[in-house]
Amino acid sequence: MHPVVEEVTNRIVERSRDLRDDYLGRMEAAIAQGRARGKLSCANWAHAFAASPGSDKVRMRDPNAPNVAIVSAYNDMLSAHQPFERYPDLIRAAAHEAGATAQFAGGVPAMCDGVTQGRPGMELSLFSRDVIAMSTAVALTHDAFDAALMLGVCDKIVPGLTIGALSFGHLPVIFVPAGPMTSGLSNAEKARVRGLYAQGKATREELLDSEMKSYHGPGTCTFYGTANSNQMIMEMMGLHLPGAAFVTPNTPLRDALTAAAPRRAVEIAHGTNDYTPMSAVVGAKSIVNAMAGLLATGGSTNHTLHLVAMARAAGVRINWQDFDDLSRVTPLIAKVYPNGSEDVNAFHAAGGMAFVVRQLLDAGLAHDDVSTVAGHGLRRYQAEPFLDDGRLVWREGTSVSLNRDLLRPVDDPFQSEGGMRLLTGGLGRAVIKTSAVKDEHLIIEAPAIVFEDQEALLAAHARGELNRDFVAVVRFQGPKANGMPELHSLTPVLGVLLDKGFKVALVTDGRMSGASGKVPAAIHVTPEAADGGALAYVRDGDMILLNAHAGVLEIKVEASELHARQAATAPPSGPGYGREMFAWMRRSADAAEAGASVLFEAAA
Structure with a gap:
């Protein structure tokens, strides 16, 4: 071994x-x-x-x-x-x-x-x-x-x-x-159409046609x-x-x-x-x-x-x-x-x-x-x-790869390390998927723009306010706040900004899709904002450092100054769609690193 x-x-x-x-x-x-x-x-x-x-x-x-x-x-x-x-x-x-x-x-x-x-x-x-x-x-x-x-x-x-x-x-x-x-429509073509739609350059009918050819x-x-x-x-x-x-x-x-x-x-x-x-x-x-x-x-x-x-x-x-x-x-x-x-x-x-x-x-x-x-x-x-x-x-099974662009032996890998990294620092503990992120994007230091939900980020992009270097802090997305939904809708927008040459990253106590890709994303930040985490104290303009190589997620604000601020409060999880029946789960959920579950006694 x-x-x-x-x-x-x-x-x-x-x-x-x-x-x-x-x-x-x-x-x-x-x-x-x-x-x-x-x-x-x-x-x-x-x-x-x-x-x-x-x-x-x-x-x-x-x-x-x-x-x-x-x-x-x-x-x-x-x-x-x-x-x-x-x-x-x-x-x-x-x-x-x-x-x-x-x-x-x-x-x-x-x-x-x-x-x-x-x-x-x-x-x-x-x-x-x-x-x-x-x-x-x-x-x-x-x-x-x-x-x-x-x-x-x-x-x-x-x-x-x-x-x-x-x-x-x-x-x-x-x-x-x-x-x-x-297999249906190629993944590259699907991603291309999604990017065009995010920029307003493809119609909804064109997007739907692409998606239906992918999921068919x-x-x-x-x-x-x-x-x-x-x-x-x-x-x-x-x-x-x-x-x-x-x-x-x-x-x-x-x-x-x-x-x-x-x-x-x-x-x-x-x-x-x-x-x-x-x-x-x-x-x-x-x-x-x-x-x-x-x-x-x-x-x-x-x-x-x-x-x-x-x-x-x-x-x-x-x-x-x-x-x-x-x-x-x-x-x-x-x-x-x-x-x-x-x-x-x-x-x-x-x-x-x-x-x-x-x-x-x-x-x-x-x-x-x-x-x-x-x-x-x-x-x-x-x-x-x-x-x-x-x-x-x-x-x-075969002992040799039949497509080395897709599958390689251990002695000739795509990367010497696996696809995930733990990040720690003044913002808490988080994970990042590195396997789909280009090396030049694995370190970013930029000012924060804070959002309370993903809809606010999408709206800011639609208004043309995000054409710059920034770290998107999307908070109150953890299990105690709103059940920790995936934020996959952010991927096309942030990907478009990355393609334009801006340095962008995401920091959130929520989840990304299992298919999250090329945008560097520090996710599952714990403690979450709704549980007293540092994300609740971040303000627009605070400098954030995400260094996946060193495993660092830091805010360039002294801890004493950060926690002297008034903490933001979580917006209530909306009624309807059955969400009210899950309120007890939000109250009882473990932290992300403990599995974000309600099934196990905290002391066990």
């Missing part, structure tokens, strides 16, 4: 010892209660199958026949989740062939950030992760299952499913994805944002079947992988020789593997929130210093849009996850000694799935 990876892993283990022991103790107690059929009374069990077909009722009388839960985030609004409409029938049929039953245990909400970007509904987005986790727990709390399948792909959904499923970590759990949509069918959006970072992480954590992440929907190979999931769940269920509970799969080493994959591929900054919360649900404590230390030794070996010009389909064709896993393991940047749903060892994930006369098989 690389000595830094080993050191970070060891300190995570030590930091987590008490919490992890408590978690594993709870899982061992649940395991000791035995299999699903033996725990429930006859009346309980009869209720569980009252509406099932006769063949299932016959099988459910067999105490040795496993019952597999299906928890799905299906809806028609998310292109990535629309293919899940067909999955329950595929899963039930495959479970029957394996001598088991499968039941749709529950659905979870799944909102599309692409639809809600810049809209009031985005204020519910981050907290939907915790709602999904709770919904998953409701589905599994019937306690009638020997294994579970999680059907989800997108931004908050996979983290929420993971957190919820980990509360039932005595069960084997396999994540079943849907895959990316086929079933499957995940093909840029490398949070949804596709989720899929990469599920492979690195051993929760997918190998190579399942980036096979396109509604194809024979995709259907074969879907059918293989319940069969494998039966093989690793309680009472088998290969019993593999989720609690054995998700631990400190698999979390480090997920972090390594995220950094090596330039993945979504949203996972500096989500992975923290996911790890916490398994009794593992990680923080942004862990990300930073790993980033300094993990080379960037993939450039997928918005970090590069190609999409995830091209990434998959160039070698994809099998290549990434092989490279990280060979360099000692990931742990092989882990349990996975496919068996012991992460090496299993350097194989790729294929159909051989209709039969699903796995073969060794």
Whole structure:
């Protein structure tokens, strides 16, 4: 193992010892209660199958026949989740062939950030992760299952499913994805039209035509944002079947992988020789593997929130210093849009996850000694799935990149370090995604222009007031203020100003999209402005220094002078769009570095 990876892993283990022991103790107690059929009374069990077909009722009388839960985030609004409409029938049929039953245990909400970007509904987005986790727990709390399948792909959904499923970590759990949509309009052309529209040089009809050619069918959006970072992480954590992440929907190979999931769940269920509970799969080493994959591929900054919360649900404590230390030794070996010009389909064709896993393991940047749903060892994930006369098989993936403009080996990376950096200083702690930012933009010192929301910045740009060097401070966007919406609507405008030659950057206690790109952005600033953070004291004209190389986020105002000022106050989160129902979450949310969750006791 690389000595830094080993050191970070060891300190995570030590930091987590008490919490992890408590978690594993709870899982061992649940395991000791035995299999699903033996725990429930006859009346309980009869209720569980009252509406099932006769063949299932016959099988459910067999105490040795496993019952597999299906928890799905299906809806028609998310292109990535629309293919899940067909999955329950595929899963039930495959479970029957394996001598088991499968039941749709529950659905979870799944909102599309692409639809809600810049809209009031985005204020519910981050907290939907915790709602999904709770919904998953409701589905599994019937306690009638020997294994579970999680059907989800997108931004908050996979983290929420993971957190919820980990509360039932005595069960084997396999994540079943849907895959990316086929490639549409090129990313470069899409970005060009967005830039023209931001400058008023393209009509709304032209913009809509471009967007519809980009997002055109079933499957995940093909840029490398949070949804596709989720899929990469599920492979690195051993929760997918190998190579399942980036096979396109509604194809024979995709259907074969879907059918293989319940069969494998039966093989690793309680009472088998290969019993593999989720609690054995998700631990400190698999979390480090997920972090390594995220950094090596330039993945979504949203996972500096989500992975923290996911790890916490398994009794593992990680923080942004862990990300930073790993980033300094993990080379960037993939450039997928918005970090590069190609999409995830091209990434998959160039070698994809099998290549990434092989490279990280060979360099000692990931742990092989882990349990996975496919068996012991992460090496299993350097194989790729294929159909051989209709039969699903796995073969060794390529050991060389088939497109070096997109995917490179560890010894010839795009950058010597990974895609993220911790920033600290007088404004607090923040993270920055560096993988898509040109080197000359990674250091900026400029006067602040302060905005209380993203609409104010967009309005200032429309009035022509931003044609200069500046650092945009967009505050009161953290979890306690308004639920921490993504501020992706700012990317085109700030990108246009950058292209004009102005030095611009963003500093915010909010989030950017997982697809945030070329504009330097210090995000997730903590403490947030609404929680007494320094951002609440910043005024127009204050000089701000953002130095991603040195890991510095500083304000050139003495601390005593800064905090002697009257703090700005957070505007109230507006009514409507269901936001009033989430007020308790805003009051209860953890800080960003703790995962911005409401699910864990602060003292725990």
